[in-house]
Amino acid sequence: MGFDRAEVQVPEASLVSYDSETPVKSEEQATSVTRSSDVWFEDGTIILEAEGTQFKVFKGILAANSTVFNDMLVVGSSSENSSEMVEGCPVVHVYDTALDLMHFLKALHHVGYYDPAETKDFLLIAAILRLSTKYNVDVLRRRALAHISSLYPTTLQEWDLRKDTAMEVFNARPFAVLLLAKETGHQALLPACMYLCADSVDIDDILDGLKSIDGKHLELDWPDKRACIRGRQNLLLALRSEVFAFLTGSLAIPNCVSPQRCDSSKLRWLQSLEASLGNGCPGIFSIKFPWASFRKAVCDNCYTASYTNSNHQRQLIWDKLPSYFDMPPWGELSKSS
Numbered sequence: 001m002g003f004d005r006a007e008v009q010v011p012e013a014s015l016v017s018y019d020s021e022t023p024v025k026s027e028e029q030a031t032s033v034t035r036s037s038d039v040w041f042e043d044g045t046i047i048l049e050a051e052g053t054q055f056k057v058f059k060g061i062l063a064a065n066s067t068v069f070n071d072m073l074v075v076g077s078s079s080e081n082s083s084e085m086v087e088g089c090p091v092v093h094v095y096d097t098a099l100d101l102m103h104f105l106k107a108l109h110h111v112g113y114y115d116p117a118e119t120k121d122f123l124l125i126a127a128i129l130r131l132s133t134k135y136n137v138d139v140l141r142r143r144a145l146a147h148i149s150s151l152y153p154t155t156l157q158e159w160d161l162r163k164d165t166a167m168e169v170f171n172a173r174p175f176a177v178l179l180l181a182k183e184t185g186h187q188a189l190l191p192a193c194m195y196l197c198a199d200s201v202d203i204d205d206i207l208d209g210l211k212s213i214d215g216k217h218l219e220l221d222w223p224d225k226r227a228c229i230r231g232r233q234n235l236l237l238a239l240r241s242e243v244f245a246f247l248t249g250s251l252a253i254p255n256c257v258s259p260q261r262c263d264s265s266k267l268r269w270l271q272s273l274e275a276s277l278g279n280g281c282p283g284i285f286s287i288k289f290p291w292a293s294f295r296k297a298v299c300d301n302c303y304t305a306s307y308t309n310s311n312h313q314r315q316l317i318w319d320k321l322p323s324y325f326d327m328p329p330w331g332e333l334s335k336s337s
Contacts, residue, residue: 036053036054041109053102100127102127150163154330190333194324197220199283234324244270245309
């Protein structure tokens with residue numbers, strides 16, 4: 001994955017559009033504009049329009065929460081330059097999807113609209129992260145980022161505590177979050193996203209893409225596809241040779257009190273492990289090894305050494321997880337988010 005590529009930033013001038021003269025619209029364009037049924041305050045002071053849908057909101061709320069809108073609407077008094085008026089309010093054209101803008105504006109104007117403890121709707125969460133990043137609404141950005149980061153964390157401790165259902169579950173979610181993270185510049189999300197692409201998605205889907213929750217086709221670019229497939233294979237090797245070294249014989253346990261019994265038991269557990277890895281997914285951070293049952297099959301010394309080494313190796317692999325996908329270290333990624 002090429003992280004030396006510069007992120008494409010949306011030019012400030014393209015965030016909104018103000019026409020110095022009254023916009024000339026065809027009859028078809030004029031009749032295609034619709035009023036939002038979700039966000040329309042009768043006493044609002046400004047109208048935002050996206051994809052032919054108009055939202056009547058409050059200029060003061062936009063400016064108070066967004067430094068971008070404050071600079072545009074207050075400091076520069078840009079809205080006063082718009083001669084397109086509806087119900088006495090200036091119309092500002094923004095280059096967002098109507099759905100994204102609806103979620104974003106509702107979150108700004110309704111205190112309880114977005115509650116990370118209750119909200120599962122991925123498109124809502126993604127819209128808020130996307131537009132709060134674009135318009136620099138720090139409170140909403142941090143809230144949405146923390147929500148998504150709880151499923152795509154930077155530490156192994158957070159990974160082990162993650163609740164997959166904290167956000168709407170669908171097959172293409174790792175792709176969707178990865179693309180969202182790249183779009184918004186939150187690179188600390190990427191290693192866990194790539195790991196889940198490698199761990200939970202079939203090879204054919206990595207190559208061909210998947211349909212998202214909204215029906216759109218999501219597909220990784222070729223550098224990410226290559227990094228994902230290579231990472232998948234290298235993690236699978238690390239799982240066998242490092243995390244489960246106690247089963248493959250790579251971990252020497254000189255103080256075993258019953259070598260014949262323990263070696264026989266480890267062989268059976270290795271065969272069981274190999275059978276469970278038949279689908280080719282590494283599963284290093286998601287596989288649930290039945291330690292309690294294993295403890296009954298080997299001596300105490302073998303169990304203690306195996307358990308300690310396995311968890312240690314698991315942590316070491318997490319610490320260098322970004323490198324499996326050709327990314328910079330965790331610390332560097334976290335600085336960019």
